[in-house]
Structures are given as C-alpha cells and as structure tokens.
Amino acid sequence: GDSVTQMEGPVTLSEEAFLTINCTYTATGYPSLFWYVQYPGEGLQLLLKATKADDKGSNKGFEATYRKETTSFHLEKGSVQVSDSAVYFCALSGQGGSEKLVFGKGTKLTVNP
C-alpha cells in the first residue's frame, strides 16, 4: 500500500538557520503531496501542497518540490523563526487531497532564539 517515510526528529535549530525535512513516498499512480503543520495542542493546518510532478508548493517561506524521479517531497526553509516550532507531517492522497491521507510519522522542530 501507499506509504510515507519522513525524517526522524526531533530537529533543533537556532533562529535564522536553514531547515530541511526529508520526505519520500511510495504510491501507485500519481498522488498529491502535502505538508501539514501541527502546533502544540492544536489540529493540523495545511502548509503547502503539490499535485503533480515538478510542482513546487510554497507558503510562509517554506517550499517543497514534487520529485517523481526520486519519489521525494522535501520541506525547506531558508531562515527559520522561533514561531516555526511545531510538528511537521508529510502526507499523500489521491484526487487533489479529498481522499484519505497517508501520513509520515511527523518531525518535531524546535527553533531556539
């Protein structure tokens, strides 16, 4: 079945550092790919998405590119802030995301001032 493998955390960075969180997937067909963020005690928020190969999703300074050849969707940000501290989940789905999501295990990011 479909699966998502996500870089194990936790990740601790200083403010303004560069962030990469690796994500690879296994899927039949052509899934849509997502990054969701979960702040402490809250539900998940969509951070960005890409629905086809070579698409780049971006939001709030975060970026991820849908790489079909490497089945990857790595999350990057050039300069993290303390407010970016959260758990980040990579996920895939069919039909633009309206079908059920398959999640990676999540990566906890802590950014220190």
Place this chain on the structure above:
Amino acid sequence: GAVVSQHPSRVICKSGTSVKIECRSLDFQATTMFWYRQFPKQSLMLMATSNEGSKATYEQGVEKDKFLINHASLTLSTLTVTSAHPEDSSFYICSASPSNQPQHFGDGTRLSIL
C-alpha cells in the same frame, strides 16, 4: 477558506462513559469526513471514513462497535466512543474537504478517561 469545527476540544470523564465528538464543516458540504486518532508523539492513524447517508468504512483493527460514527447530514459527522476506558484516551481529529481540495482539519479533541 474551508473551515472544520470540532467539539468539544477536551473531555475528561470516568471509565464506562460514552463520549460524543462532533465534526462540522462550517462553510461547505462534505459527503465524506475522516476520523483520525493520534497517540502521544506519533503520527495520525486513520480510524474510519464517514460517509453521509451510509455506513462508515472502518480501517482494519478499529472496532466499529466501540467507535460509532454517524454522518446524518452534509455538514455534520459524529464519533461516539462507547463505554470508554483509559486505553481509549487519545487525541481525536476529524477532517473534511470541499470537492477535490485538500483536507481541512478540526482542532482536535483531547479525550482523557479516568
């Protein structure tokens, strides 16, 4: 944007109690909603797919008699944890989406069974 509201946000109750959690799509209709369970420091596990007007589809290993799902309207799905016990304590999250758009999540319900 699409908003999903989940209620209550936190429940603390005694063992043996049944607990109902509501999930509402506030500004769109959702024929399908999803219920997830999240254990501490772990990912989300899909429990079931809630289908408006028909029976829910449960994932393997999820007890349908323990976790009752009702999706009686296009904007409301409910999850009832029947005769809850301490091992049912968890963070439950629902999601829904307008057609062919990404899932939007509720803020989750923290269930604690004493």
